[in-house]
Amino acid sequence: MTAAAQNPLIFPEKNRYKPETGERFAALFKADLALQDGPAWLKALRYSALTGLERRGLPTARLERWKYTNFASIVDQFTAAPVPADLREVDPDNLVERLVDNLSNPQEWLEEILSEQDENMARYGDMMLWDLNSLFLKDGLVVDVPAGKAVDKAVEVNFSISDGTAAMPRLVIRLGEGAELSLIERHNAIGKSWHNGVTQIIVGPNARLRHYRIQDSHPEAVHSQNTAVRLMRDASYESFTLTTGAGMSRNQIHAFIEDTNAACHIKGINLLRGSQHADTTAEIEHRAGHGTSSQLMRSVITDQAHGVFQGKVLVHKDAQKTDGTQLSNALLLSEGAEMDTKPELEIYADDVKCAHGATTGQLEDDPLFYLRSRGLSENEARLLLIQAFVDEVVDGLGDESVQQSVSAKVEQWLTEQN
């Protein structure tokens, strides 16, 4: 045994964190007496977040999970205390409540879930942005769908954040046994703003949540989002994110299949241009057997834009008969466009079916020539091929109104390329 291994103090591990990047927010918190007040559980939550933030700061590229996305410096410009996001909901069945009305005396389940740490992030020491959200926890929404209720009309939430401000909204969504809901989020932040959201979801036994996000914020906006989903027995969670907006975005989803025969499908389309940087990090953890999961990403990247996909499927020893797939395809339309992909499988069960794949490439010459030989201009041919590339994701979306608005947005984006 070497001396270093016997005594780790001889060569202490280099600190991966940069605590100083969190100081500004710690100070803003300490200066706000109202935030330090409140019920005991909320104080405990905020102070634990403060400890975390003071220890770790904000994520930098020194962390393995952030190696493609150097986040901390991007948000240097935000020096004022976070403000509430402007949330407007379309809520035909009156399911949505304001979080702020629930904080002083929440129901037990809500208090419990708000106090939870995302276990996965805790494992990787990557709860900085979550902690920051907890530190300023105040505004957001609660959607609690009672058991057996199948909601016909989608709930829509429009997020708007003003130029120069940061907002830390929290969403909590719970579906009781057999409940069904479609939730559509539209993000249209303005100017140099920062959305640092946390969404916590419980999909109860045999319940089904379809979760759509259309993120079309200003090209100078920063968008970071953490979503933690728990799936109970026979539950189904389908998520789709269209990313066309924000100069810097990190969309992180962690799904936990807690009980048998649950299904989790995470899809996304990234259309990136200019100097946009968009990072999708998805991890699906199978803790019970007979679960199905998939991750499907399609990215179209041009100019100097940079896409990142980090996908992981983790299958625990007891999660036999798991079926997990993971696929990321990226189309690079310019010399300067870049895509980093890190697909991972971590499997401890022996009877599973898991597959992953990733491709990054350009439009192929043969189809382009074939289409042009039939009379399409080079431009028309390119548009048709790019459209076809993303359509596979759009076509399977389920909700027709979402499908239409996504198609329209994709078409608009493609047209603007010319």
Next chain:
Amino acid sequence: MIKIKNLHAAIDGKDILKGIDLAIPAGEVHAIMGPNGSGKSTLSYVLAGRDGYDVSDGAVDFNGEDLLAMGPEERAAAGLFLAFQYPVEIPGVQMSNFLKTALNAVRRQRGEAELDALDFLKLVKTKMKELGIKDEMLKRPVNVGASGGEKKRNEVLQMAILEPKFAVLDETDSGLDIDALKVVAEGVNSLRSPERSFLVITHYQRLLDYIKPDVVHVLAGGRIIKTGGPELAHELEEKGYAEFVGEAA
């Protein structure tokens, strides 16, 4: 219709076509036969305007226009059509969308009104029926998962819809069984007219039993080494390429 003069073409610095002279008047069907590697496919690609071929000498006059100066889509609009030897699969693009986009792109360039969805469907379904293509083909992605025969029928369907003045059929018979071959040949024959010309490129004489050419050319080593009537194809079939090419050279 088309006059090819002293056409030289190279790919990756390798000379493939070494001086092709060929004139096809309106209404005629010419066949080009030749062994593998003689330059048959290169000729078809150069005529259609594919990138990657370096035309070092020669000219192609297409109804008074300089064909080689045009982009592939302009050639299509001007009335040139290439039926591919290996039709390209395009996942995600529905056949109906592809056909309609192509037809309207060509009509637009020709100064004709675009067809609306209904008129287009009427047209395409009539043509499909004639070629024995099932309606469900319209919903499938272009050539994806199609058999060799289906792909070749699709090529003839595109030709029937785009109504070119001059069509190059690049080994349209390869990979077809005799029944499919008859259907494809009938489709081509039904398009024959005094205003339309064809260049049928094939390795085998068999296709020419069904599409009767007016003139047969033998291509070898990047040059046309012999030109004759339909009987030339039979002569070629009997002797085989090796002997024939040896004699001619």
